[in-house]
Amino acid sequence: MTGDSFRVEGVSKSFAMPGATVPVLDGISFSVESATWTTLLGPSGCGKTTLLKIVAGLDRPDAGHVRMERTVRANATAYLPQEDTLLPWRTALQNAVLASEIDRRPIEDARREAAELFTHFGLSGFESSYPHQLSGGMRQRLALIRTFLAHRSILLLDEPLGALDPLTRATLQDWLLEVWSELRKTVLLVTHDAEEALLLSDRVLVLTERPASIQADRTVDLPRPRDRGSQTLAAQKAELLRLLMTRRGAS
Numbered sequence: 001m002t003g004d005s006f007r008v009e010g011v012s013k014s015f016a017m018p019g020a021t022v023p024v025l026d027g028i029s030f031s032v033e034s035a036t037w038t039t040l041l042g043p044s045g046c047g048k049t050t051l052l053k054i055v056a057g058l059d060r061p062d063a064g065h066v067r068m069e070r071t072v073r074a075n076a077t078a079y080l081p082q083e084d085t086l087l088p089w090r091t092a093l094q095n096a097v098l099a100s101e102i103d104r105r106p107i108e109d110a111r112r113e114a115a116e117l118f119t120h121f122g123l124s125g126f127e128s129s130y131p132h133q134l135s136g137g138m139r140q141r142l143a144l145i146r147t148f149l150a151h152r153s154i155l156l157l158d159e160p161l162g163a164l165d166p167l168t169r170a171t172l173q174d175w176l177l178e179v180w181s182e183l184r185k186t187v188l189l190v191t192h193d194a195e196e197a198l199l200l201s202d203r204v205l206v207l208t209e210r211p212a213s214i215q216a217d218r219t220v221d222l223p224r225p226r227d228r229g230s231q232t233l234a235a236q237k238a239e240l241l242r243l244l245m246t247r248r249g250a251s
Helices: 050-056 090-097 099-102 107-120 136-148 166-183 194-200 229-245
Strands: 006-017 018-032 037-041 065-067 079-080 154-158 188-189 204-208 214-219
Touching: 006 050, 006 090, 006 229, 018 065, 018 194, 018 214, 037 050, 050 079, 050 154, 050 188, 090 099, 090 107, 107 166, 107 188, 136 154, 136 166, 136 194, 166 194, 188 194, 188 229, 194 229, 204 229, 214 229
Parallel strands: 037 188, 037 204, 079 154, 154 188
Antiparallel strands: 006 018, 006 065, 204 214
16 A cells, blocks of 8 residues: 655635634645655644644635645545544444445455554454543554554544653554554654654654744654664754744744
8 A cells, every 4th residue: 555645835824813813824835755754843833733634624724725646536635633533432443444434345354454453553452442441542542543444545643642651652653653664654744742753754844833834844864763862863853852942033
């Protein structure tokens, strides 16, 4: 399975608030190549989630547009929000195959694929458990499985690991990268964690504070798997943090 490419062209967005209009995105343009991992890194509240929703087709920009390649089908994107949005009345397996049911794909094929991913993500044996019986990390793994099983070529991930403890987060980063390496989807990730961006991505786009524009475009050329303790990664992380802390208009 392979991914698909797309381009964001001149996207701007504002929201109407009582007595004011708040600009959120300011003419953002970038392209994402097929089967690559691109991360949007920016300070909290800068508009990353809004941009991801526009790419997903869940919100409309005031200006600009998202251009998919001609080969990309209309329902090519799968969007994973910050909350896991699992259905509490469905078991873990039933949640995992939900997209297959909606798309009317053969359910036995979906269950077989789910079984493989349950093993990959350390959830084997919990297929019959309900969301309230799972830990936060297990719920997030299940949400990731459901996203992969949607069989979309472009995955839009909105801080899927942000609410997890450091150990669980590090473990899921490794699992997520392993599954991505096998399936080769096109991924656009939103995070405010510089280390996570460097560990996972081929490329990092650093956004300014709101209204967001792209202040830096960094290729991550470190070989995978990446060493969290390496001096090179630490130096690149320090540079990304410096960019994140740079105020608009500062030298």
